[in-house]
Amino acid sequence: MDEQKKNATIYDVAAAVGVSLATVSRVVNGSDSVRPATRDKVLAAIEELGYQPNAVARGLASKKTTTVGVVMPDITNLFYSELTRGIDDIARMYRYDVLLTNTDDEEEQAVTAIKNLAQKQVDGIIFMGTKLSDKVLLAIKATGVPVVLAGSVAENGALPSVNIDYEAAFEKVTSLFLDKKHEKVALTLGSNDRTIDQKFRLAGYQKALQQAKIAYDDALVFTGAKNYADGQKLADEILAQKADAVVVYDDEVALGILNAAQDAGKKVPDDLEIISSNNTTYTLVARPELSSIDQPKYDIGAVAMRMLTKLMNKEELGDDQITLPYTLVERASTK
Amino acid sequence: MDEQKKNATIYDVAAAVGVSLATVSRVVNGSDSVRPATRDKVLAAIEELGYQPNAVARGLASKKTTTVGVVMPDITNLFYSELTRGIDDIARMYRYDVLLTNTDDEEEQAVTAIKNLAQKQVDGIIFMGTKLSDKVLLAIKATGVPVVLAGSVAENGALPSVNIDYEAAFEKVTSLFLDKKHEKVALTLGSNDRTIDQKFRLAGYQKALQQAKIAYDDALVFTGAKNYADGQKLADEILAQKADAVVVYDDEVALGILNAAQDAGKKVPDDLEIISSNNTTYTLVARPELSSIDQPKYDIGAVAMRMLTKLMNKEELGDDQITLPYTLVERASTK
């Protein structure tokens, strides 16, 4: 019946102890200048009344919400969810809560999400996604809060970010195939209008080609495949180009290509070598297991979040473009 | 230099138009009773000043934050992330933001998360996870806000929930194997102390056994495997029991068993039939593809969130224990 316990306020505990609410506020916030005796009394009353500070009121008064916004393409995408797990763990460590939004990597949804987070007065934002258009950039700047990109890059280092060196990684794996005298190395990318694909992954691929003195042939570059089914469809096209190796930017897509190629009677890696890019669990469940570029996904998220805490604290950052090491994990889909 | 545009407040726009802040508040909140002419002027000023309502202040004044808390075991688990995707989409449709917390399915973390969400004054909570202990239940009750379970059940319908009929589903797939005259049908579960595993999945399995007049043998029931690697390890034990079919509660685990069994020279489905339970993408990437109980994961999340909106609105709910239909997807891992 007494559902009405009405969430005790700071006033209630002040009254119970016979001090001012300022004092209660001080002990709640761990201020030094409170006599131990009073502190104890206050603490007791808090316990007694089951007082829980109202974070909204706090946020309004202090202009800090201890909440960060996380904007990501899709929570069901293993790559992003692992990044986010890193973000979440570090956020929690620093006592921030996470307001999450899926954007499907769409510009409009991203802009809406960012504006909304600004209204909610988040203290900072982590942004993930490949479409970092001017509109998105503008929306980000307009929020006035610090933003860090995780697994995503802005041109000219316009925004702090944490990544691996995609260009070097793609150059390396491409060279790996080229060194084996493969003439036709295919490449699959997410899109042809994204910085990360064009300026980094494709660039690395081309660099390797150039070094091996092999002409670039855009019939060998495939864009648009985003998931397993897309990958399966793509296999035909890749095979039709008589590619003898393929570098794939995503694990699910790589798995689709792998399975479809095998279902079509091709031998992997004998007829077609495949290397993927995110080293998620998918690479392990494949038969043969997929070789992959391993990005430290969890760490990218964790480091990005750590960086954000510094920014929110107005601490000085040394470099705001962090590059984490990647490794090449060779399994059975390559020789 | 004029970084100081200082986020216009409702006062600024009121002053700009020459009306009271109440009027501005009314147009912002779409109240009917505002003369169109004034409304337009206010809207113009809002546009002009780039006014964005401060959700924190709003939350404090109205005691509604338009934010819901989502408590889940692990964002990188495909089953939960798909549920969450459904939750998120519906939440957004109803203009709620989502505060997300991972608990690793640990009781303590869940309790902490729930308390924290209460402090943040969320309007409602969606809870996912298999460990719905008394402590968690208590913490939930203490928040005073509506809570809905998604893909999780409380005993005696203590909390509103959205699920499939796990017992029926497990009975059905077990019977499927039993009907083929398999004598040794193994079962793998997440744990032996969870309601969902014990009271539903195991119960369904036992029911099928009973109906087929086959004695229950607990050597055929395996608990504790949670991921792909665990599944791989488990394969040996299952094979050692000479099981000729196995029902697995999780896709990753099923895939581990499948791959390890095949790597050990067994033929699937000839030597061992396998059926899994969540029908995530993992079932498709497997070779042979895994047969699976298909739960409408996205829908479970979506329906749970929809239910929560009703609860937050104090609308009447017909039934608060919703059971969504499951289907059996037969693929190549069963005959």
Add this chain to the structure above:
DNA sequence: ATGAAAGCGCTAACAG
């Protein structure tokens, strides 16, 4: 070390 008082930016009666 503690209290008084002034907001934070907005909503919500209550008048008119």
Add this chain to the structure above:
DNA sequence: CTGTTAGCGCTTTCAT
């Protein structure tokens, strides 16, 4: 239809 007036629950100077 619009304005006035209180707060929402807390932080934060500024005094004392």
